[in-house]
Amino acid sequence: MVVGEVIQERELIIVGGGPGGYNAAIRAAQLGIEVTLIEKGDLGGVCLSKGCIPSKLSAHTASKLSDWKHLQQIGIEAGEPSFNLEQHHKYMGQIVSSLQKGVESLCKANKVEVINGTGSFMTGNRIGVEVGDTFEMYKYEKVIIASGASSFIPEVFKVDSERTFSAQSIYGIQEIPEHLFIYGTDYIALEAATSFNALGSNVSIVMDDAGFGFDADIEKELGRVLKKSKIKVIKNSSVDSVEEKDGQVIVHLTKGEDEKLSLEGSHLLVSAGFTPNTKEIGIDALSIETDKDGFIVINENSETSVKGVYAVGDVTIGPSLAVKAIKQGKIAAEHCAGRNSELNLRYIPAIVHTSTPIATVGLTEAGAVEEGFSVTTGQFSMSGNGYAGITGNKEGIVKVIKDAETDLLLGVHMIGHGAVEMITSGVTAMEMAARDEDLMYGFYPHPSFNEGWLEALECLSGEAIHLPPNKQQQKSAPEPVKS
Structure with a gap:
């Protein structure tokens, strides 16, 4: 390995070129900062x-495949469609490549210096970057850490099997599972469940909890949708062990107390959260504050416990x-440029691209009561x-x-199209x-999905036009208990 002879100085270095990193790089460049972006893989x-x-x-x-029944209903005559996974992967590659080139072009247009290498922090505001057989040392005034996270796989699932997938590998699968087991309750688990179900897989979801973390009424409707799609949900279950035998994945679990x-x-997807890419x-060397799981603690400006170091x-x-990530990246860049930009995650939306999409923001009904409203x-x-x-x-x-x-x-x-x-x-x-x-x-345009939003608002005061009176009485949650 060839080691550079001098330490090169940079105004702002960003480690990681994902959504947070490249958005931070472009925003900082827009504000007149000289930016160096380090990414070991592809931008994006x-x-x-x-x-x-x-x-x-x-x-x-999956949505397009599901449309064929409706197409017949409205008079479009066609045979039942089939699915070509090879062509699907080919198209996916084209889309990903096109978007990556778009990010590269934007960085170039904004004069962002992009280094394709692996960065590692050292003391004294320095970072070493390994690029192939060379090693260069850089000193920065400010730095933004955008190194992302990797799928967390609990020990019980760590089997030597080509049939077990993580959240970051499942969409590279080379065959449609005959029967896909999914462990997890997050949006990744739900999206995979409905997508592979529509593509022809039998799907079973195994979960530790009794629900997916949504408002109770959304949970109820989601349960109905999953049942209608014949997706099996096994609640309140813990996985004891996993083995592969005769080309099958066998999951041993305990349901409830002792069942x-x-x-x-045929295949298993484990979506059990993420672990931060910090040790790598x-x-x-930075001595910044992290939580017990290694995730970096930041303030409303995306700055860590060390001045000039952002994440x-x-x-x-x-x-x-x-x-x-995108919003934090922009906030960090703006703060680096001297702006007093701030971020609050209270109203961050959560979306799930299931067969019947889900989108939420703010407090659930139970959460609002718990906060005293x-x-x-x-x-x-x-x-x-x-x-x-x-x-x-x-x-x-x-x-x-x-x-x-x-x-x-x-x-x-909300759960529903639109x-x-x-x-x-x-x-x-x-x-x-x-x-x-x-x-x-x-x-609210008519006709449109948006009218459902209006009707729900009018229902708050018993004024919804397309609901009978007995179904739109004001529904008030119990008064919070006051100490």
Whole structure:
């Protein structure tokens, strides 16, 4: 290995070129900072190459396959479609490559110096970068850590098997599973469940808990949708051991208190969260604060406990979401440039691209009661929405939660087609401290999925047009217990 002779000085170095890293790099460059971005793989990170983009393409593909029955209903005559996995992977490669080239082009246009190598921190504001057979040393004024996270695989699942997949490898699978077992309750587990189900797999979800963490009414509707799709959900179960035998994966588990089950399937997906990529980059040299799991602690400016050292994305505490990484990256860059930009994750939306999409923001009904609010909720079933009927997407509900004393919106929870696009209205409203009357004042296009959002808002005051009176009485949660 050839070692560089001099230490090169840089104004801002960013470690990691995923959504958080490259957004930070471009925003910093826009603000006049000289930026060096270090990425050992392809720009766009795991999100672009193995996560967000491949998973959403699979969800889109599954949705198109499911459309054929509706196409026949509206008069389009065609035979039942088949699925070509090889062509699917080819198209996925084209999309990923095109987006990666787009990020590369944007970095170049903004004069971001990109180094394709592996960085490792050292003392004294220095970072060593290994590029092939060479090793260069850089000294920085400020640094942003955007090294991401890797799938966490509990010991019980660590079997030497080509049939066991993680959240970051499942969409590279080379065959459609006959029977896919999924361990996990996060959005990755749910998206994979409905996607592979639509592609022809039998699917079983094994979960430690009794639910997926959504508002109770969303959980109820989700359970109905999964049951209708014949996706089996095994709740309150712990996995004791996993083995592979005769080309099958066998999962031994305990359900409830003591019921022992052994389930056999062709493939297994483990989606049990993530572990931060910090040891690989030597952050011990920085002496920055982390939590017990190694995730980096940051403030509202995305700055760590060490001045001039920032962290963004999955390597930090909080949900593993690209939307979080992107916003944190921009905030960190702006703070590096002297702006007093801040970030609050309270109103970060959670979306799930399941066959019937889910989107939520803010407090659940139970969470609002727990925080001491007097709660009123409004709810509308998308089965009563005209556009949902036209498109054959009548599954789902829209639920809104407000404080009965101030009328301030506290939470928006949706399951149904259009939910992912509509949730932005909920995010904006809550950031602006909107009341239900503020949201009912404007116009909602007709016919559209958006009208479900309006009907749920009107239901708060018993004024929804497309709900009978006995189904839109104001629903108030129990008063919180006051000490």
